[in-house]
């Protein structure tokens with residue numbers, strides 16, 4: 001397992017390359033791993049990845065791929081060629097799609113670890129049932145989709161603190177679990193509902209934690 005600083009992934013949720021770079025500079029040497037999501041990647045593209053690489057940072061490219069297997073295979077190959085450390089695909093895209101992502105990344109070479117996103121925490125059981133016609137509980141769906149992700153060759157999943165202990169128990173140490181929704185003890189939770197402190201998340205088995213606003217929005221990041 002990498003040292004503790006490398007297990008904290010800072011979410012660079014910014015609308016422009018300039019703002020993102022200011023955040024990285026404000027965090028300084030303690031920030032070694034950054035998550036670039038759709039907002040920043042669509043706005044700033046590869047330039048921001050190159051900036052981070054030039055500063056010696058690791059990158060989690062969180063684009064949550066979800067399309068037909070052939071398209072995802074190509075997209076995962078393109079992601080792998082960018083030299084990022086972590087990337088995401090939606091487990092709800094199905095086993096064939098996740099296997100295609102694995103093939104694409106492997107064919108492109110590179111070191112990228114692929115993570116499955118199981119059920120977005122913004123979806124509750126009522127929405128799953130009435131809008132998506134998935135009449136199953138979240139405690140059933142998350143481990144089931146994580147199992148399919150693993151069987152499809154993915155390296156791990158993104159999971160909230162709530163599912164973390166169960167997933168760690170079920171999958172053992174050889175599976176990455178990346179956990180967002182992290183707040184310092186006594187901190188402002190903002191719009192996050194199920195929060196853990198960094199210490200709690202690591203104690204429950206997180207491989208990595210994702211921290212956004214508590215760092216990037218702090219007076220001294």
Ligand code: C5P
Nearest residue numbers: 011013121180181182210211212213214
């Ligand atoms: O600012 P905050 O610490 O809440 O940011 C957490 C990051 O993790 C954001 O980029 C958010 O989109 C992401 N995330 C999350 N909850 C999930 C999945 C991803 O907060 N279930």
